[in-house]
Amino acid sequence: MLKLQSVCSDVAGINVLRNVTGEVHAGSLTAVIGRNGAGKTTLLRTIMGAVEIKHGTIHVDGELINHLKAYERSHIGIGWAPEERVIFPTMSVKENMMFPCQIVGHNKGQVQDRIDMVLDVVPQLKAMLDRSGAALSGGQGKMVALGRALMVGTRIVLLDEPFQGLSPALAREYGESLSNLRNSQPDIAIIVTESNAALLHGIADQTFNIERGEITN
Numbered sequence: 001m002l003k004l005q006s007v008c009s010d011v012a013g014i015n016v017l018r019n020v021t022g023e024v025h026a027g028s029l030t031a032v033i034g035r036n037g038a039g040k041t042t043l044l045r046t047i048m049g050a051v052e053i054k055h056g057t058i059h060v061d062g063e064l065i066n067h068l069k070a071y072e073r074s075h076i077g078i079g080w081a082p083e084e085r086v087i088f089p090t091m092s093v094k095e096n097m098m099f100p101c102q103i104v105g106h107n108k109g110q111v112q113d114r115i116d117m118v119l120d121v122v123p124q125l126k127a128m129l130d131r132s133g134a135a136l137s138g139g140q141g142k143m144v145a146l147g148r149a150l151m152v153g154t155r156i157v158l159l160d161e162p163f164q165g166l167s168p169a170l171a172r173e174y175g176e177s178l179s180n181l182r183n184s185q186p187d188i189a190i191i192v193t194e195s196n197a198a199l200l201h202g203i204a205d206q207t208f209n210i211e212r213g214e215i216t217n
Contacts, residue, residue: 001025002047002156002189007056009046016042018213019056024206026155029182029190031204033197039213040193041083044158047191048080049073060155075104079153081145083160089134093125093144096133100152111151118147121180124173139170146177150185157181159192163199171199178203 002024009017016039024030034040045051047058049070058065065073074080079100088096097118101111119126125147128140136144142162149157163171181188194200197207209217 001059001061002191003057003059004047005057005059007043007046007058008054009042009051010054011042011051015054016213017046020210020213020215021056022208022215024156024189024191026187026189027182028205029178029192029200029203031197031200031207032191032193032210033195033200033207034193034210035195038210040195040210041160042213043210044080044082044160044191044193047073047156048078048158050080071103074100074152077153077155078158079149079151079156080158081142081149081160081162083164085138085141085145087133087136087141087144089132091133092129093131093133093136094129096144097125097148097151100148104152114151117184118150121150121184122147122177124177139166142166142174143170143177146174150181153188155187156189156191159190161193161195163194163196175203 004020004022007017007020008015020043032040032043042051046053049068053066060076098111101114122143124143146162162174166174192200208215
């Protein structure tokens, strides 16, 4: 379980998150809904450790993680697909997916097991494995970013605006992948940010509405 208590954080000296409190349980999908600039991305970056927490606490299964750096949070099973994807253009899709496992220190067997799981969840990636990161469309990059997050996201997966810019067909495929993930990995907690609540209707178990850095519900 992920527990946030009175979390505050700043970006460029400006207070963005204000006393965010909430719980995300294993096996659930939580939607974080808000307009652009409401604090959705900062919330995920704070959970991941890419933005420093200024006040409050973040616990994962009872363990305080405030002090952990971003790469150390990957070590404890948090995977993150940022809005901007960050796909390395000179690496293949498979190499992009394997990269966080190398950081964490997984052995070859563990990496292959994760790849097999990811391809079951996101079968569209099978045909892309040998493709260069530079040859991907924006939507394909979103799918690769999801797969890469799942390579280390054994406990929590953070997905920042994953549907933004997707064609209707790719949006359906992405939604199907989320359903596959929930069916095959029922203990993973998933957090998805979105500005359009309708895209997560019927998928989310709970919704946090965020406005001006505060959870309003």
